[in-house]
Amino acid sequence: MNPDITRERENATFNVEKLTHILDGGIEKTKRRREIESLVISDPDFQSEDLNFLSRSERYDAAVKKSAQMILKLREYGISDPEEIYCYKSVFRGNHQEALGLHFSMFLPTLYTQCNKEQFKKWVPLAESFKAKGTYAQTELGHGTHLRGLETTATYDPATQEFVLNSPTITSIKWWPGGLGKTSNHAIVLAQLHTQGKCHGLHAFIVPLRSMNTHIPLPGVVVGDIGPKFGFDEVDNGYLKLENVRIPREHMLMKYAKVEADGTYVKPPSAKLTYGTMVFIRSMIVGEAGSALAKSCTIAIRYSSVRHQSEIRSGEPEPQIMDYQTQQYKLFPLLATAYAYKFVGQYMNQVYHRITGDISQGDFSELPELHALSAGLKAFTTWTASEGIEVCRMACGGHGYSRCSALPDIYVNFVATCTYEGENTVMMLQTARFLIKSYQQASAGHQLSGIVSYLNESERRLQPQSVSSRPTVVNVNDLASLVEAYKLRAAKLVEVAAKSIQQELQKRVSQEDAWNNSAIDLVRASNAHCHYVVVKLFAAKLGEIGDMGVHSVLNTLALLYALQGIQQHSGDFLQPGLLSVPQLSQVSQRLKELLAQLRPNAVALVDAFDYCDEMLNSVLGRYDGNVYEHMFEWARRSPLNKTEVHESYHKYLKPLQAKL
């Protein structure tokens, strides 16, 4: 054990294990998580070469192997609870992706929820036995978030009782679905349904892609890998071009909408039913933002405690780089953010399960709010977490740039969340739509409830004159007071956006153009709303924590999180007079004090995330802090070191000398 890191752990002022239980949701959950993790870690089948040393084809191969093994192991161990499967996967995936990911996350769930009885009986056993390996093919080369724009057609032919599927244009080629390129032999294809000469919009069809015997693509199916990406090297994101592919009528998923044998179309009862999955996936992503940032902080903070560099006082030994105020200012607010997002993830998960219960009772009342919240928080957390991962990486200096730090892998795989499951700016504008609607309702005298209830007060309290004359009441040492400041900031920015729309309308532009011409303000408003929610939930979490030591350190983190946000967006707080100029100087001063206060607990705070070395897969983030010898060992395994002299010497360099 590196003595520097040992000393850090000795200096912690709180019980790390207790904090881990809080993060897991209880001592029992910590225990079970560790049991599952040790199943993977101790399993010789999962020991493999670092994927960074392999070619893309080898990486895909290794991922398919792992996924196949995992399926057998999960059965062997009898793990079937979704949360436990998720936990198992988190360990065995490490910082990479799973080859059969979409079979589990989209193909199976869609079959479970959208098959009618006969379809369920046929397809679920095929999918559960992996005879049918599937994916979910929605986005097209020319079309993303805007579903109405999708071009793939499924035209019903009553003569043969079949649907004929086509990709009529180059832009209609399905593009991006994970596992589509090489792995899947089936896909749920989203296509515009045409029957009896009319288009009935997007519906889902089960399309066989490859022979279940030979895996060779079926006639009319042009399918393949879309090529290398920023990350996701293990995944065969694919393309799919359909050329008059015929499937039986029964391959349309018919739990809700139907096409009868003669081609008669039967409408689905409600469109809201599909909201649930989106909300669920987005709220999972919020938790993932917390995890990705927590892993990155673990790596950067442990490394900062063993890395010595330069000098603060001349003549003294090189200090740990964590002693530099600039290093603390980079990392500790991110550490606070990781905790914040973990708690927000917990909250979203709880709300989702509660509301799901309501929905199954036919009560959709809370869904719009949750939908809006999950969209905005997905965008808010993934943007900041992505930036934060890169800050962590660069805080490790040159070595952060090596793949052995794991930070490049974490970044390229996580940053995709800013784009998938709803592009972030589009998400922010969805949240804004809910905020503006709520604001208008409040302006019209309706009393709002839930998280937007603060907009009720806005009309009364936020008149410019009243704000500037109102004595500033924010106490920068009091979390409740800071939550209030964030709330007022959000209220103000929602108002600014709403007024921008009004002003545009006064110029006689259309409603839609007024919206687009205010989009910058709308995104700002959503950001401020989400920021408020995060600060509020962090503060609320503190109320649940009994242990004094843990409470104290989390309180410091929460203050740091809130104050740093104020410093970064100081204009938003100064502009409406929520904070005075002298208070802003106070915020800067207080931030420095909080950094110094957190310094002795930094390593313990990342230890509490409890990521084992196997999950981090980072030489810089090792628990024992012995980074340099392991970097050297890792480097020696680099593929370029397989031979002393690389063949390119004989091919190009030696001949070059002769020519000069």
Place this chain on the structure above:
Amino acid sequence: MNPDITRERENATFNVEKLTHILDGGIEKTKRRREIESLVISDPDFQSEDLNFLSRSERYDAAVKKSAQMILKLREYGISDPEEIYCYKSVFRGNHQEALGLHFSMFLPTLYTQCNKEQFKKWVPLAESFKAKGTYAQTELGHGTHLRGLETTATYDPATQEFVLNSPTITSIKWWPGGLGKTSNHAIVLAQLHTQGKCHGLHAFIVPLRSMNTHIPLPGVVVGDIGPKFGFDEVDNGYLKLENVRIPREHMLMKYAKVEADGTYVKPPSAKLTYGTMVFIRSMIVGEAGSALAKSCTIAIRYSSVRHQSEIRSGEPEPQIMDYQTQQYKLFPLLATAYAYKFVGQYMNQVYHRITGDISQGDFSELPELHALSAGLKAFTTWTASEGIEVCRMACGGHGYSRCSALPDIYVNFVATCTYEGENTVMMLQTARFLIKSYQQASAGHQLSGIVSYLNESERRLQPQSVSSRPTVVNVNDLASLVEAYKLRAAKLVEVAAKSIQQELQKRVSQEDAWNNSAIDLVRASNAHCHYVVVKLFAAKLGEIGDMGVHSVLNTLALLYALQGIQQHSGDFLQPGLLSVPQLSQVSQRLKELLAQLRPNAVALVDAFDYCDEMLNSVLGRYDGNVYEHMFEWARRSPLNKTEVHESYHKYLKPLQAKL
């Protein structure tokens, strides 16, 4: 040609070619650049497979091949002017790196400047004929920017008149030098010189690493590749462990310092002589920041003009995504930034050449200012450009994540500049040291000249009381007035940092601790200083431009750049009363107008950067806008598509079915 992009070009209000000449520095330079570019583009030897389809070893192989070819071609074409070589390399490298990069950028220049006459006669011909292929080995596994911390030793043995080189610890292993792993047979090694029982600090030694005949490592030399990184896949960044490696006394570079035969050490005359190279490389990086961002904007803006998505007005066709205000707000300020950095790069280059003249005359007076400026601007521009590249990538939605967009390559290769040639935070603190020193001189009554002369006024003008009572004079439509606002903001933040140090000193902490405890403020001050310099230089550039159409569009860009910076850092401007609250709303409104104003010129503005398709190597950034058909074509070449059925199916998936 895609009709959307044709229409964009028709709508431009200025002459693109004239702007290209301004960027190149004159019509003749544009002409010569295009000549050189066409040499590479038309050369069948440089046609190669997309590197993204290759394994790391294949990529290295391809890069060595290209470098070897380049050397022969440059001779063949008689290109020897450094600027022209740089231009040639820019095309043939594309978004990747050169295998022999450090031979040209560090090994040869060090030999040119630090060899004495005899050494020059021996080593320069060897290096110029590539018999000696070299690199520059400075950083060690445990040591980066802090040169005094380096541990490698060179101990003089007068008995044999040799130096004995050693890596005494694991942390002393040389780590990171480009080309060290497999390519080089020599390195200039920086080591602590010991002679006659005394250590004389860091000196440079020519160390043979591999046999010049067989390329096999020499005895005592443990050398290899450090493994895969975030980017730079083509480069064999290496490690080097020296175990009692003996080299003749004459292998120490002795133009300045010397060790005589008996071991007597002779000191060098001045330490400042090595400043020049650092300043030069850093000012080059500023230009590279402009180029990397310009390339990224070219890709994202062209793609935004041909990509249609969602709807603004319901029922109408999907609009070009560039019509969304949020998309404009992401991309146009970055476009303005790219122009700003290109102009700053030009300026730095001019200043460098002017000052180099002075230095050769023995006049070092301007060096400290240039050194400070190049450090800060290197950090300032690389941070913002790196973030900007990712914004461009994400603005392309899902397709930005594909390697075919080229944006992942541009990012991973460029972002390394934040860390190498002086880690950015360290750079910012170096600039801060100069600013604080200047501030203190001004406070002591000295009259400052040059770029920091604004600190002269600070004592008089920036007393808090005088600022708040002073009527706000900023005119948000007048660039000169905005430059003034940036200047006052910088002056204010330098003052805040200086006062923080004073306050710390009053707490009786040491000078060094006071510095460290004010580091956040110091970095902020440097940032504000650099921001001021960039705005000022952009405004100054406008004065040189005669063409009305070009002047007008650049003026819009400069205003956008300045106003967006104010919006992003509005607290800095509100806090000292440089801007009033109503003015800030005016800034927001004006920004939206500028975006709309730039919209018709966006494609023309990226066309003016004049990156040919071969240099961009981006399917999304194609000049003709025909992205989708070429994405499909590119994808089909993906290595995973070499076979219809990937071998992993037979190895794992087929057997899995049997087991379930």
